[in-house]
Amino acid sequence: MIPRRERFDVAIAGGGHNGLTAAAYLARAGLSVVVLERLGHVGGAAVSAQAFPGLPTRLSRYSYLVSLLPALVVEELGLDVALASRSTSSYTPWSRDGVDGGLLVERPEGPATAASFRALTGSEDEYAAWRAFYAEVESLARVVAPTLTAPLPRAAALRSSVEPALWRDLVERPIGETIERRFRDDVVRGVVATDALIGTFASLHDRSLIQNRCFLYHLIGNGTGEWRVPIGGMGAVTSALARAASDAGAELRTSTAVRAIEAEDDGARVLTDGGVVEARFVLANVAPYVLAGLVGDEPPAKPVGAQLKVNVLLDRLPRLRSGADPRVAFAGTLHLGESASELETAWRQARDGALPDRLPGEVYCHSLTDPSILGDVPAGTHTLTYFGLHTPSTLFDADPDAAGAEALERAIASLDEHLVDPIASVVARMPDGTPCLEAKIPQDVEADLAMPGGHIFHGDLAWPWAEDAERLETPAEQWGVATAHPSVLLCGSGSRRGGAVSGLGGHSAAQALLASI
Numbered sequence: 001m002i003p004r005r006e007r008f009d010v011a012i013a014g015g016g017h018n019g020l021t022a023a024a025y026l027a028r029a030g031l032s033v034v035v036l037e038r039l040g041h042v043g044g045a046a047v048s049a050q051a052f053p054g055l056p057t058r059l060s061r062y063s064y065l066v067s068l069l070p071a072l073v074v075e076e077l078g079l080d081v082a083l084a085s086r087s088t089s090s091y092t093p094w095s096r097d098g099v100d101g102g103l104l105v106e107r108p109e110g111p112a113t114a115a116s117f118r119a120l121t122g123s124e125d126e127y128a129a130w131r132a133f134y135a136e137v138e139s140l141a142r143v144v145a146p147t148l149t150a151p152l153p154r155a156a157a158l159r160s161s162v163e164p165a166l167w168r169d170l171v172e173r174p175i176g177e178t179i180e181r182r183f184r185d186d187v188v189r190g191v192v193a194t195d196a197l198i199g200t201f202a203s204l205h206d207r208s209l210i211q212n213r214c215f216l217y218h219l220i221g222n223g224t225g226e227w228r229v230p231i232g233g234m235g236a237v238t239s240a241l242a243r244a245a246s247d248a249g250a251e252l253r254t255s256t257a258v259r260a261i262e263a264e265d266d267g268a269r270v271l272t273d274g275g276v277v278e279a280r281f282v283l284a285n286v287a288p289y290v291l292a293g294l295v296g297d298e299p300p301a302k303p304v305g306a307q308l309k310v311n312v313l314l315d316r317l318p319r320l321r322s323g324a325d326p327r328v329a330f331a332g333t334l335h336l337g338e339s340a341s342e343l344e345t346a347w348r349q350a351r352d353g354a355l356p357d358r359l360p361g362e363v364y365c366h367s368l369t370d371p372s373i374l375g376d377v378p379a380g381t382h383t384l385t386y387f388g389l390h391t392p393s394t395l396f397d398a399d400p401d402a403a404g405a406e407a408l409e410r411a412i413a414s415l416d417e418h419l420v421d422p423i424a425s426v427v428a429r430m431p432d433g434t435p436c437l438e439a440k441i442p443q444d445v446e447a448d449l450a451m452p453g454g455h456i457f458h459g460d461l462a463w464p465w466a467e468d469a470e471r472l473e474t475p476a477e478q479w480g481v482a483t484a485h486p487s488v489l490l491c492g493s494g495s496r497r498g499g500a501v502s503g504l505g506g507h508s509a510a511q512a513l514l515a516s517i
Helices: 017-028 071-077 111-121 125-149 155-159 164-172 175-182 186-196 210-219 234-247 288-295 340-351 400-416 442-449 504-516
Strands: 005-013 033-036 088-096 099-106 251-253 258-264 267-272 275-284 308-314 333-336 361-364 382-388 437-440 488-490
Touching: 005 017, 005 267, 017 033, 017 071, 017 234, 017 504, 033 275, 088 186, 099 111, 099 186, 111 125, 111 186, 125 155, 125 164, 125 186, 125 210, 125 504, 155 164, 164 175, 164 210, 175 186, 175 210, 175 340, 186 210, 186 333, 186 340, 234 251, 258 275, 258 288, 275 288, 275 504, 288 488, 308 400, 361 400, 382 400, 400 437, 437 442, 488 504
Parallel strands: 005 033, 005 275, 033 251, 088 333, 275 488
Antiparallel strands: 088 099, 258 267, 267 275, 308 382, 308 437, 333 361, 361 382
16 A cells, blocks of 8 residues: 655644644744644643543643743734642741741742741841842843743853853852852752752752753743643643644644654655655654654664652642641642752762652642642542652663652652641542552653653753854754754754743744745
């Protein structure tokens, strides 16, 4: 049987949120576009799922919050997306000298935040340092954020718009040095540091500065760095993008795996399990490691993801030993085992090949902000989502099941340590009696989403600007989406400004392509 051939202006390999963003822009510009997705649905990691059979609750299963999605993209594509602010930014339970407490950071910060810092540190100094530091970070965010939807600026242009000391502290020196110099308390240092380590396996003092780049991405979204809850779950974001793309005329083709890309200077052929698609351009909404295999290039080193994801449904929120109202403590990001010293110890243990004794991680309860995701369930039911740090995929290679079970046990222990009611006593159950709890190690993320090594950013993040001497001659280079093949552009998290649920990879690829024709 001769496979059918079709021709489009643009073929997009991968139907994650970036691929949908690109499809919407390009179809609106009048190009013929097809999105090729191997799964039976689009959305990639940004989906909502009924994780527990027999129960209606839909969880944001892999990606949880939105910060970097530019308001410009939402406006230009007419996305019907609602993002809600969380009433609590973070809560960090602590125990010292037999006293249980918690560091509360409200949104917006108020007297309770100041009192919480004072109870932990014994003075006003640490909170003053906190406010000064984040005011400076916001000044940098206001400079960088507007550039994310334009061609890459040069580093020199941004550097000249930022206080030299701040540029040094966040861009040129390891973030661990900055945190240690500006803050004295171990818990406060850790709360600041976690934004540098989400999805990034590194020491705070790593000379490569990958932790600095991670920190920047977590704090520049729309100039404020606020992380918000998508109403209706993460799937609502990709559903809106899919509607924008299909309404503009793009074809979204699911259950269609891309097997190879034969790239020429003037076009490409995409071999799928359903036939051959010819296109003037191919946008690769896959990791660079995966793309290398598709085009037959020498692959880069395989990424190493380093997170443990746990989704839970509870009959009720557990009480905390600190006495804090759980509706406040769980409403934002609840930090566990994430003081600066605990983070560094965990990193060293994992680097040396051992699962950390005290697993650092953080918990989100989206249902406190968006109860619509719960469905028809008994009153008091809530979701919990746990994101564990410093669990590189290499720790699970030898025996994924056993190592995964141990990691889950340590994650639950890190939470139970601060609870009056252990999680096992409040977890909901499916109709067959099975606890409503699922855990995903990096290998599971790779199997589910084809993210190599389970790396949620498709690889190490890059600075969202060009170096001063970097070549920026073609539109693809100017937008940070170039590959070794002129007809193939990156459009996913592996592009220069990819990572997180932002649509930036898709937006950049679309703008580069439109500038090329």
